[in-house]
Amino acid sequence: MEEIQTPRPAFGLDVFGLDDRMRLFGYVTADNRLAYLWVLRAFDAARANYQVLLHTSDVGTALAGLHGTHGDCPDPADLELPRLLDALVEWGVLDRSQDGTRATTLAEYRNRHSVYQFTEAGFRAHRAVESVLAATMDDATLSRLVFADLLADLVALASANAAGDAEEVYRKLNRLDRALADIAERAARFYHMLGDLSRTNDARPETFLAHKDALLAHLRDFHDELQRYTPRLREAVYAVEDTGLERMIEAAAEADERIFRTPAERLADWGRRWDGLRSWLAPPDTDQVSEADRLSDATISAIGDVLALLRRVTEARRGGVSRESQLRHLAAWFTAVGSQEAAHALFDATFALGGPRHVSVAHGDPEAIPTRHSWWEAPAVELSRTLVEAGRAPGQGNGRPARLDRSPESRARLRRAQLAQERRSVEAAAGLVEFAVGEQPLDEAQAAVLLRLLDIALAARVPGRQGVAMAAAAYGVRLTLLPAPGRFTAVPTAAGTLYLDGFTLSIGPADHTAARERELVAV
Amino acid sequence: MSEARFARDVSDLELGDYQRAVRLVLRHPLITASWPDDKALSRVRRFGATLRQDLADAFGYRLELHGATARLVRAKDRIDATQHALSRTDRPFDRQRYAYLALCLAVLGRAGVQIALSELAEWVAADANRITGLGLDPDRGADRRAFVDVVGWLEDRGAVRLADGSSAAWASDPGAGEALYDVARDVVFALFRPSRVLQHVDSVSALLMRSLASSGNAERRAAAQLARRAVVERAVVYYSDVDDAAANHLRGSALAADLQRLTGLRVERRAEGVLLVDTANFSIERFPGTGSVAQAAVLLATEMAERVVDPDGRRVKRMAPPDLRDHQQAVIAEIDAGLPTATLVPIEELETAVVAEPDDGDEDPAKLPFVTDSYVRTAVADILHRYASAFGAQWHADPERLRAEAVALLARFGAVSVMPGGVLVRPLVGRYRNTVATVKKRPAQQTLL
Numbered sequence: 001m002e003e004i005q006t007p008r009p010a011f012g013l014d015v016f017g018l019d020d021r022m023r024l025f026g027y028v029t030a031d032n033r034l035a036y037l038w039v040l041r042a043f044d045a046a047r048a049n050y051q052v053l054l055h056t057s058d059v060g061t062a063l064a065g066l067h068g069t070h071g072d073c074p075d076p077a078d079l080e081l082p083r084l085l086d087a088l089v090e091w092g093v094l095d096r097s098q099d100g101t102r103a104t105t106l107a108e109y110r111n112r113h114s115v116y117q118f119t120e121a122g123f124r125a126h127r128a129v130e131s132v133l134a135a136t137m138d139d140a141t142l143s144r145l146v147f148a149d150l151l152a153d154l155v156a157l158a159s160a161n162a163a164g165d166a167e168e169v170y171r172k173l174n175r176l177d178r179a180l181a182d183i184a185e186r187a188a189r190f191y192h193m194l195g196d197l198s199r200t201n202d203a204r205p206e207t208f209l210a211h212k213d214a215l216l217a218h219l220r221d222f223h224d225e226l227q228r229y230t231p232r233l234r235e236a237v238y239a240v241e242d243t244g245l246e247r248m249i250e251a252a253a254e255a256d257e258r259i260f261r262t263p264a265e266r267l268a269d270w271g272r273r274w275d276g277l278r279s280w281l282a283p284p285d286t287d288q289v290s291e292a293d294r295l296s297d298a299t300i301s302a303i304g305d306v307l308a309l310l311r312r313v314t315e316a317r318r319g320g321v322s323r324e325s326q327l328r329h330l331a332a333w334f335t336a337v338g339s340q341e342a343a344h345a346l347f348d349a350t351f352a353l354g355g356p357r358h359v360s361v362a363h364g365d366p367e368a369i370p371t372r373h374s375w376w377e378a379p380a381v382e383l384s385r386t387l388v389e390a391g392r393a394p395g396q397g398n399g400r401p402a403r404l405d406r407s408p409e410s411r412a413r414l415r416r417a418q419l420a421q422e423r424r425s426v427e428a429a430a431g432l433v434e435f436a437v438g439e440q441p442l443d444e445a446q447a448a449v450l451l452r453l454l455d456i457a458l459a460a461r462v463p464g465r466q467g468v469a470m471a472a473a474a475y476g477v478r479l480t481l482l483p484a485p486g487r488f489t490a491v492p493t494a495a496g497t498l499y500l501d502g503f504t505l506s507i508g509p510a511d512h513t514a515a516r517e518r519e520l521v522a523v
Numbered sequence: 524m525s526e527a528r529f530a531r532d533v534s535d536l537e538l539g540d541y542q543r544a545v546r547l548v549l550r551h552p553l554i555t556a557s558w559p560d561d562k563a564l565s566r567v568r569r570f571g572a573t574l575r576q577d578l579a580d581a582f583g584y585r586l587e588l589h590g591a592t593a594r595l596v597r598a599k600d601r602i603d604a605t606q607h608a609l610s611r612t613d614r615p616f617d618r619q620r621y622a623y624l625a626l627c628l629a630v631l632g633r634a635g636v637q638i639a640l641s642e643l644a645e646w647v648a649a650d651a652n653r654i655t656g657l658g659l660d661p662d663r664g665a666d667r668r669a670f671v672d673v674v675g676w677l678e679d680r681g682a683v684r685l686a687d688g689s690s691a692a693w694a695s696d697p698g699a700g701e702a703l704y705d706v707a708r709d710v711v712f713a714l715f716r717p718s719r720v721l722q723h724v725d726s727v728s729a730l731l732m733r734s735l736a737s738s739g740n741a742e743r744r745a746a747a748q749l750a751r752r753a754v755v756e757r758a759v760v761y762y763s764d765v766d767d768a769a770a771n772h773l774r775g776s777a778l779a780a781d782l783q784r785l786t787g788l789r790v791e792r793r794a795e796g797v798l799l800v801d802t803a804n805f806s807i808e809r810f811p812g813t814g815s816v817a818q819a820a821v822l823l824a825t826e827m828a829e830r831v832v833d834p835d836g837r838r839v840k841r842m843a844p845p846d847l848r849d850h851q852q853a854v855i856a857e858i859d860a861g862l863p864t865a866t867l868v869p870i871e872e873l874e875t876a877v878v879a880e881p882d883d884g885d886e887d888p889a890k891l892p893f894v895t896d897s898y899v900r901t902a903v904a905d906i907l908h909r910y911a912s913a914f915g916a917q918w919h920a921d922p923e924r925l926r927a928e929a930v931a932l933l934a935r936f937g938a939v940s941v942m943p944g945g946v947l948v949r950p951l952v953g954r955y956r957n958t959v960a961t962v963k964k965r966p967a968q969q970t971l972l
Contacts, residue, residue, distance in 0.1 A: 301636055308632070308708060321722045321868050327629035327715065328650055329722050329866040331622040335657045336861030343618045345604040346858050349730045350717050352597045354606025355550040356756045357936060358801035359951070360809035362789065366800075371792040375953035376832065378793060383821065383955070387811055390913045391818030 016092065016121045024125035026091040032084075038073045039084050040093065040126045042066055043118055053097070053115040056081050085116055093122030142190050142218075142295070144225035146179055150281075151229060153179070154236035161243040161251065169248055170255035177273050180280060187295055190302075212310055216303065223299045230292050234282040249274060422475075425449050429475035432507050441492040450491065450498075453479040478510035528777075529577045529785050533570070542787030544570045546805035548578065548586065549755060549786070552595040555681035555710050567593045581785060582755065583732070583748040587716070590709035591681075596716050598732040600749060602854050605935050606807075610672040611679070619666075622657050623673040626650045631677075631711045637686065640693050640702040644670055661697045668694055674704075682710040722868040727858045747772045754782060754790065754799050758810060758936040759951045761796035763889065764847055773797045795950035810936045811955070815914050819906055820929040821955060824938060826902040827948050828956030831892045841890035844940055844947050895945040899926055 016024075027036035042062035046054055054062070063076040088094040094116045118126070153176045160168035240248070253266040261269070280291040311323075330350060337343050348354050361381045363369060369378045386392050428445035442450060457472035457479055470481040481503040489505045491498040533541045544566050548554070554563045567574065571588050578584040578595065585596040607615040608624070616624070630646040631638070641661075647670065648659040659666050671694040677683050678690075683704040692700025718730050732749075746768035753760045753769065762770045772778055779790035782799065791798050801809055811821035831839055903926040907914055918925045930946060933939045939946040 304708065305635070321720055323712075323715070324629045324632055325866065326717070326721045327625045327632075328654075329863060331625035331629075331650070331657065332654045332863035332866065333721075333858075333861055334618050334622040334625060335654055336863060337618060338857035338860050340615075340617060341604040342854055342857040342861070343621050344607040344615065345602045345854050346727060346861075347608055347616070347621055348603050348606040349599060349727050349858075350721065351608075351715060352599060352718075353552050353608070353714075354603065355552075355807035356805070357605075357758045357808045357810075358806040359758050359798055359936065359954070360801045360804075360806075360811065362800040362802050363791075366789060366791060372794055374794040375950045376956070378954075380828075380956045381954055383811060387813070388818065388821060389910060391813055391815050393813045 020092055021121060021125075023091050024093055024121055025129070027088060027093065028129060030087070034072070035074050035079055035084060036088065037129070038063060038066060039079075039081070039088065040118075041073075041130075043094070043116070044126060044130075047118065047123075053117050055115055056085060059085065059116070085114075088122075089116070091122075092119055093125060095119045095122075142186055142222045142299075143183075144222045146183060147225055147229040147233065150176065150179055151233055151236055154233065154240055157248070158236070158240045158243050161240065161248040164247075164251070166251035166255045169251040173248070173252045173270065173273070176277060180277055183280075184291075187291075190295075191298060212306065216306055219299055219303050219306070223296060223303075226292060226296050226299070230281075230290075230296070233292070234290075237278060237282040245274070425452075425475045429477040433477055433509055441494050443494050447493040447495060447498075449475055449477075450479070450493075453477070454481075454500075457481055473510040473513045476509060476511060476513055478508050478513075480506045480508070482506065527784050529581055529781055530573060533573060539787065540566070541570050541573070542785065543803075544574060545577070545785050546787070546803060548574060548593065548595050550805050550807060552597060553680060553710075553713060554593040555707070555713075556591045557681040557684075558679060564591065564593060577785060581748065581781065582752045583745070587713065589713060591707070592709045592713040594713040594716060596718070598748075598752065599718070599730065600732050600752060602727065602731070602851050602858070604854060608676060611675045616672070616676075617669075619657065620669050620673055622654065623647060623651070623659065623670055624676065625715075627673055627677060628682075628711060628715050631682065631706055632708075634706050636706060638683070638704050638706055640674065640688070640690055640704065641697065643674070643704070644693075644697075664694075667697065670694075677714075678704070680710060680714065681707055682714060683707065720868075722866060725859075725862065725867070726855065727862075728855050742768065747778075750778060751782060754778065754797055755786065759796055759798040759938075759949075761937070761950070763844075764796075793950070798951070808932075808935070810932070810938070815918055816925065816928045816932055818910070818913060819903065819918075819925050820932040822906045822910070823899065823902055823926075823929050824933060824952045824955045825957070826906070827894050827899075827939070827946075828952050830894055830898060830902075831948050831952070832956060839892040839894070842893045842942070842947060844891050844949070845942065891940070891947040891949060893942070893945055893947055894939075899930065899946065903929070 027033055027040075030036060039059060042059050043054060045066065046052075046058070046062050051058075060076040060081055063073065063079070063081075066073040067075050085094060085096075089096045095118070096114050096116055098114065153172050157169060157172040157176065160172055249267060249270045252270045253263060256266045256270070258266065283290040334343055334346060337346055361383060363379070363381055424445060425448075428443075428449045432442070432446050432449060453472045453474060456474060457470045460472065461470060462468070467483045467485075469483065472479050481500070482505075483502060484504045485502055487502070487504065489500040489503060491500065491505065530538060530541050547563055548567055551559050551563065554567055556564055568588065571586075571593075575586040575588070578586050583598045587594045587596060608621070609615060610620070626647045627643065629650065630643055634643070644659065644661055644667075648661065651657045651659040659670060661667060671690045674683065674690055678685060683706055686703045686705050688702035689700060690702045693702055694700070718732075724730060746766075750760075750765070750769040750772035753765060754773070760773060762773060765773065773796070774792075778797075779792065782788065782790055786799070786803075786805075788802060788805075789800050791800050811817060833839070900922075903922050907919060907922055907925070911919070914925070930939065930941065933946075933952075934941050936951065938949055938951040940949060
């Protein structure tokens with residue numbers, strides 16, 4: 001929204017909006033993209049010789065020169081240069097203008113009609129493409145030298161912060177920031193390289209073998225250095241924070257020269273950077289993995305990867321067979337063997353993972369039997385009855401006591417539930433005493449207690465004896481049913497009214513039946 | 524007592540632990556942090572150096588300790604079709620699963636630290652689809668299950684470790700389910716350690732141990748190793764099945780002492796051969812063992828023994844045992860028939876493939892009693908009838924399968940040799956001939972009920 005409101009600039013790089021900038025890369029996906037690339041390289045080469053404006057014929061000459069030195073540069077004679085140049089102008093990579101010099105002949109005038117040069121954005125696009133094309137694995141290395149700088153900067157930062165030198169704090173922090181950004185970038189590339197390395201299927205043995213020692217030595221050195229510095233860097237980070245984290249960040253934000261940022265933004269920015277640095281070198285929690293540790297782990301596994309690759313390469317060199325091709329060969333063999341039995345036999349011959357088979361029962365007194373006897377003459381071994389009759393090993397379950405399953409956890413859980421239930425009942429029962437029956441309906445818990453008490457009381461009834469008071473006590477209350485012929489008691493509860501025909505009901509405290517508080521609290 | 528040849532620097536106090544470690548390694552040639560359990564590796568590591576030395580001296584085995592794995596690279600003397608890989612549901616692998624296993628290992632060898640199940644499947648499929656008759660189509664349920672079985676097998680052995688998700692979910696719906704695995708490179712490499720480069724061999728027999736001995740001393744040493752290997756690996760070693768040099772070692776007293784020192788187990792020697800009695804439960808399968816088939820097998824052995832030493836004097840037909848090498852050769856031929864020639868990389872120095880032939884070929888071996896299939900069938904029916912309650916309904920429904928599996932079990936233990944029309948009873952059966960005599964009273968009571 002804001003972009004629309006700002007007046008669109010009319011010249012220079014700003015002419016290129018987002019869409020135009022992306023169109024700059026159109027030639028990369030065009031049909032004869034290699035031709036476009038070489039045309040642009042011709043422009044680039046000319047620019048290196050301080051020649052900026054090129055005629056079509058100049059481009060041809062420059063291309064012919066490149067064709068002579070670079071094998072894969074197309075011959076300009078095969079190209080329709082004007083069409084290529086027009087397309088590049090269309091995409092905004094090149095700029096076309098009219099040649100200002102006077103032509104002497106008509107033919108010259110036609111040929112020299114237009115001159116081309118890079119637009120600024122086009123030049124940048126070309127550079128970007130070239131940098132991608134030229135990228136190699138070489139820069140995907142980790143630098144072990146940076147750790148010493150980091151440590152020195154951290155120490156300097158601590159002292160600067162302690163001394164209150166805001167500009168020095170800013171300078172050191174800036175350097176640390178940049179160094180860390182560099183490490184992060186290298187690490188990102190390094191992770192990529194590791195991924196590629198472990199995915200590589202056919203490593204070119206020559207290049208790999210040529211560099212394997214250097215690579216392994218580099219990984220080892222880096223890892224050693226990382227291990228050596230990690231604790232010291234962590235200490236240094238803590239030392240810096242001890243000198244006053246907020247003060248330091250304020251100082252850095254104050255000395256920050258980025259004038260277009262508000263002080264609050266600068267403060268937040270530096271706070272964020274310090275957090276990033278911390279997470280790299282000294283994570284807040286001990287169980288949190290720092291980026292440095294992660295890098296260290298990745299290095300270790302990279303060494304494993306390199307060794308595995310090495311094994312594969314050397315195996316492949318030895319007689320043209322690798323472990324992998326052997327296994328594929330074996331898979332084909334398995335598929336084609338004559339029978340299932342043969343497959344088992346082949347498995348055993350190649351994997352040899354089988355175990356021994358033996359006869360199990362020993363004689364009671366082996367010494368007593370002469371070895372010259374045949375198995376037919378020597379006494380036979382005695383087998384246990386269980387084994388023969390039931391096919392079970394002797395001693396399974398019989399003679400041995402069964403295992404006890406006490407499971408203390410579930411017992412404790414049940415006990416807790418029971419006590420909680422008891423406690424609820426006691427509370428409900430306490431409520432019952434205070435109630436004058438009939439004033440207010442009993443709630444569910446109180447009704448349950450009442451019914452429980454009635455249950456106990458009625459269960460104690462003696463047959464044939466009427467007109468006797470019945471009582472029951474539990475949960476710290478006593479319930480008494482007094483016979484009152486012709487009358488009834490109505491107890492309203494939440495679920496309905498309970499009528500007790502021929503009895504009056506009274507409830508009083510009975511402390512001796514209340515659960516002991518000690519017991520309720522225990523467990 | 525003379526100085527022991529093995530476990531020299533192991534004190535008497537530690538000898539029990541050492542023997543346990545030896546048995547552990549023999550039973551589990553691959554030990555990882557999680558396989559067969561989490562304590563195994565430390566037990567082996569504790570005696571690493573001594574174990575390596577002793578196993579090499581005694582058996583010609585190589586113990587490799589790398590990172591978090593211990594791998595026993597065995598020297599093989601014969602083709603053995605009874606040592607199969609099992610899925611988690613205890614079903615033996617089929618050819619497809621074996622092939623997937625090989626391809627999975629190939630893919631895992633180049634994988635990174637982690638791999639997603641679908642990714643693994645994709646890569647395996649890419650390889651599998653290049654092999655005629657194999658293929659892996661994630662849309663086919665059978666292929667998926669086979670693949671997941673293989674991954675489960677690898678997971679059990681610690682080659683991959685589940686980090687997230689579930690392979691079962693993927694197996695039921697590859698679109699929705701997914702699993703993430705950590706790859707243990709050490710284990711992946713330790714799993715597959717062939718004795719020779721497979722693409723260099725033109726027959727599976729080239730993977731077997733061959734004596735390269737040149738001097739008499741080395742030959743004796745090799746024969747002694749072969750004898751020890753045979754005793755420690757097989758249920759029973761008959762003198763007639765090995766060559767004279769090895770048989771000499773089997774007869775000597777040093778072998779029994781050595782093996783007892785190493786494994787803590789006792790060697791039993793009889794006129795026909797030698798066996799190691801497993802009293803420590805270290806074998807992958809024991810006889811007599813537990814389970815219906817094992818029970819039927821031991822009862823069947825008793826029946827066979829009764830038939831052989833029949834008190835009524837009925838003559839049992841006796842026959843010369845078949846040459847074991849013939850069967851070996853048949854299996855080898857079957858395996859070699861599948862040898863892919865396209866990916867074979869022959870090497871120039873072709874050694875003449877001398878398979879060490881036991882030299883008793885022309886000697887007439889002792890004849891063995893022959894028990895016909897019909898007798899075995901009747902015996903199985905009788906066993907099923909007598910011990911009816913011990914066998915599940917599926918065995919009652921299919922006594923023929925029970926017979927086949929029980930006979931196969933006896934054959935695995937060298938108690939019988941399977942012949943067309945019946946089995947030859949080998950001497951081991953004599954060890955169990957009347958063991959059930961005391962128990963036989965019970966069936967009479969049971970029939971009253």
